Amino acid sequence: MAIPFLFLLFSLLSLSSSEAKVIPRFPSKLSASASVNTNHRPFKTKYFTQILDHFNFNPQSYQTFQQKYLINDSFWGGATKNSPIFVYTGNEGDIDWFAQNTGFMFEIAPRFKALLVFLEHRFYGKSIPFGGDKKIAYSNASTLGYLSSTQALADYATLIIDLKKNLSTIDSPVVVFGGSYGGTWFRLKYPHVAIGALASSAPILNFENIVSPYTFNAIVTKDFRSESENCYKVIKGSWQKIEEKASQHGGLKQLRKSFRICKNYISGNALHGWLYTAYIYAAMTDYPTPSNFLSPLPAHPVKQMCKAIDDPTTGNDTFAKLYGAANIYYNYSGSATCFDLDDDSDPHGLGEWSWQACTEMIMPTSGNNNESIFPASEWNYTNRANFCKYVFDAQPRPNWITTHFVGHNIQRALKRFGSNIIFFNGLRDPWSGGGVLKNVSKTIIAIVAEEGAHHVDLRFSTSEDPKWLQDVRKTEANIIANWISQYYHDLAHL
Numbered sequence: 001m002a003i004p005f006l007f008l009l010f011s012l013l014s015l016s017s018s019e020a021k022v023i024p025r026f027p028s029k030l031s032a033s034a035s036v037n038t039n040h041r042p043f044k045t046k047y048f049t050q051i052l053d054h055f056n057f058n059p060q061s062y063q064t065f066q067q068k069y070l071i072n073d074s075f076w077g078g079a080t081k082n083s084p085i086f087v088y089t090g091n092e093g094d095i096d097w098f099a100q101n102t103g104f105m106f107e108i109a110p111r112f113k114a115l116l117v118f119l120e121h122r123f124y125g126k127s128i129p130f131g132g133d134k135k136i137a138y139s140n141a142s143t144l145g146y147l148s149s150t151q152a153l154a155d156y157a158t159l160i161i162d163l164k165k166n167l168s169t170i171d172s173p174v175v176v177f178g179g180s181y182g183g184t185w186f187r188l189k190y191p192h193v194a195i196g197a198l199a200s201s202a203p204i205l206n207f208e209n210i211v212s213p214y215t216f217n218a219i220v221t222k223d224f225r226s227e228s229e230n231c232y233k234v235i236k237g238s239w240q241k242i243e244e245k246a247s248q249h250g251g252l253k254q255l256r257k258s259f260r261i262c263k264n265y266i267s268g269n270a271l272h273g274w275l276y277t278a279y280i281y282a283a284m285t286d287y288p289t290p291s292n293f294l295s296p297l298p299a300h301p302v303k304q305m306c307k308a309i310d311d312p313t314t315g316n317d318t319f320a321k322l323y324g325a326a327n328i329y330y331n332y333s334g335s336a337t338c339f340d341l342d343d344d345s346d347p348h349g350l351g352e353w354s355w356q357a358c359t360e361m362i363m364p365t366s367g368n369n370n371e372s373i374f375p376a377s378e379w380n381y382t383n384r385a386n387f388c389k390y391v392f393d394a395q396p397r398p399n400w401i402t403t404h405f406v407g408h409n410i411q412r413a414l415k416r417f418g419s420n421i422i423f424f425n426g427l428r429d430p431w432s433g434g435g436v437l438k439n440v441s442k443t444i445i446a447i448v449a450e451e452g453a454h455h456v457d458l459r460f461s462t463s464e465d466p467k468w469l470q471d472v473r474k475t476e477a478n479i480i481a482n483w484i485s486q487y488y489h490d491l492a493h494l
């Protein structure tokens with residue numbers, strides 16, 4: 001649930017409510033310069049003929065589409081040994097991109113002799129229903145209606161079962177890995193298909209009123225504030241300064257110059273959204289080593305942005321300070337000649353998150369209390385609903401996720417139901433506010449890393465990884481090893 005959102009939403013900002021700019025995506029908005037592939041992981045690309053609607057028997061539901069998946073069998077011990085299968089249950093984006101950012105599975109595969117499989121989420125990447133034509137699939141609610149978490153999980157179950165049949169390896173244990181919502185919910189709904197789930201940074205409590213709508217931005221605030229009080233104050237005070245400047249005669253022109261914006265015309269709103277995105281994504285991807293998940297970033301990007309803001313050479317010039325911070329986020333590679341505020345390129349195929357955010361994924365994350373680094377604002381469901389009506393003619397169902405899956409009183413609900421789930425959360429990740437941060441039972445375990453960010457545990461390891469991160473990965477692999485050995489024990493006796 002990692003993820004902003006410029007695509008469709010920002011471009012509609014001026015037409016509709018300010019709701020658009022405050023819906024963070026699970027994984028992210030990517031800068032156009034993103035995706036230099038530094039850690040290439042090879043696999044074979046395959047397609048599976050998937051059914052359009054798993055929950056309905058009318059003729060339309062029998063239509064099919066091609067679901068993409070990736071497979072790497074180099075480490076697999078094979079069917080005769082019932083060697084394990086590690087499955088990444090894709091989230092909202094191109095599966096190749098997630099596979100490249102999930103080095104952890106490759107790194108532990110040799111120890112387990114595991115087959116690696118990465119499944120793409122329907123309506124993203126190349127897994128597009130309605131003949132693979134995005135124009136048709138994304139046209140309106142009658143086609144987008146087939147985009148839901150429930151359908152996606154059913155796709156995964158169907159594909160995994162078929163793959164095991166094809167490989168004559170029915171009894172191989174399957175472990176699912178999810179960066180975002182896939183993992184937990186799959187394990188809870190399909191316990192006979194997956195023996196366990198590593199749910200990395202899954203904000204499954206960010207629904208209804210389970211956690212406060214101020215939580216998400218309070219964590220972003222804490223991240224910046226813990227670097228320096230001045231950094232926090234400068235950013236907090238900047239929104240009004242931008243607004244004032246934007247309303248002055250010639251003010252927009254000056255802002256354009258200060259921030260080196262490409263276009264001749266900008267609006268205060270667009271600048272606001274652009275800066276907001278940089279702070280949120282830097283917080284989400286505040287990794288201890290250089291990364292290139294959403295965009296190329298230095299290690300500890302929040303610290304680096306605050307360093308730019310605290311830089312004494314910019315004196316009291318707030319805009320020069322903010323430019324310095326934005327330049328870290330948007331131009332770490334040094335290749336930007338100017339900045340494009342409403343860059344709506346979508347290099348990782350994340351476009352349709354807005355539909356999900358308008359139907360079942362109603363996550364009240366956009367509130368800002370008076371301490372927030374962003375201007376104070378209330379989460380307002382009516383604004384979201386109006387926005388969704390306007391864009392998709394869709395009516396959100398804010399209670400569906402907690403009805404169908406789980407959410408309220410998670411400790412009580414899962415203490416005696418369910419097993420073999422690891423909830424990893426890094427507390428610098430704003431999504432951790434909606435994460436499961438306490439152990440639920442002996443087999444539903446919370447791993448909490450104070451210094452961690454959004455699914456940092458799943459990333460490929462580097463020689464500079466801090467000890468806490470190495471320890472988290474070791475713990476996770478050992479827990480998975482336990483699940484597998486218990487499974488083999490059961491397989492021999494049950």
Ligand SMILES: *[C@@H]1O[C@H](CO)[C@@H](O)[C@H](O)[C@H]1NC(C)=O
Pocket residue numbers: 040041042043044071072073074106
């Ligand atoms: C699987 O990944 C490993 C490690 O990156 C690589 O060496 C191997 O060639 C890959 N195998 C396939 C079939 O792509």
Ligand SMILES: *[C@@H]1O[C@H](CO)[C@@H](O)[C@H](O)[C@H]1NC(C)=O
Pocket residue numbers: 135136139140141142143
């Ligand atoms: C929705 O889109 C489909 C596919 O493009 C089209 O056939 C249908 O007429 C559209 N429905 C409405 C209500 O616009």
Ligand SMILES: *[C@@H]1O[C@H](CO)[C@@H](O)[C@H](O)[C@H]1NC(C)=O
Pocket residue numbers: 046047048049159162163166
């Ligand atoms: C299993 O094999 C059938 C027949 O070759 C094929 O159509 C199907 O796509 C395969 N399933 C998977 C998951 O690859």
Ligand SMILES: *[C@@H]1O[C@H](CO)[C@@H](O)[C@H](O)[C@H]1NC(C)=O
Pocket residue numbers: 316317318
């Ligand atoms: C910066 O501070 C100086 C001295 O306090 C003041 O004269 C000047 O107007 C300030 N500049 C800005 C841009 O606020």
Ligand SMILES: *[C@@H]1O[C@H](CO)[C@@H](O)[C@H](O)[C@H]1NC(C)=O
Pocket residue numbers: 260327331333334335336337338339
């Ligand atoms: C991006 O960084 C490079 C290298 O530091 C710099 O020359 C360039 O001016 C920066 N671009 C913008 C738009 O500031």
Ligand SMILES: *[C@@H]1O[C@H](CO)[C@@H](O)[C@H](O)[C@H]1NC(C)=O
Pocket residue numbers: 370371
């Ligand atoms: C924020 O709100 C609290 C409680 O309503 C109040 O006590 C405090 O003074 C406010 N702080 C600021 C900076 O406005």
Ligand SMILES: *[C@@H]1O[C@H](CO)[C@@H](O)[C@H](O)[C@H]1NC(C)=O
Pocket residue numbers: 378380381382383
């Ligand atoms: C939400 O926003 C609407 C305007 O879009 C306003 O009429 C309504 O009072 C707001 N609701 C709350 C609870 O603030």
Ligand SMILES: *[C@@H]1O[C@H](CO)[C@@H](O)[C@H](O)[C@H]1NC(C)=O
Pocket residue numbers: 437438439445446447448
């Ligand atoms: C959960 O329990 C495990 C031991 O089984 C422990 O290592 C871990 O720290 C506990 N997690 C939390 C958040 O207390």
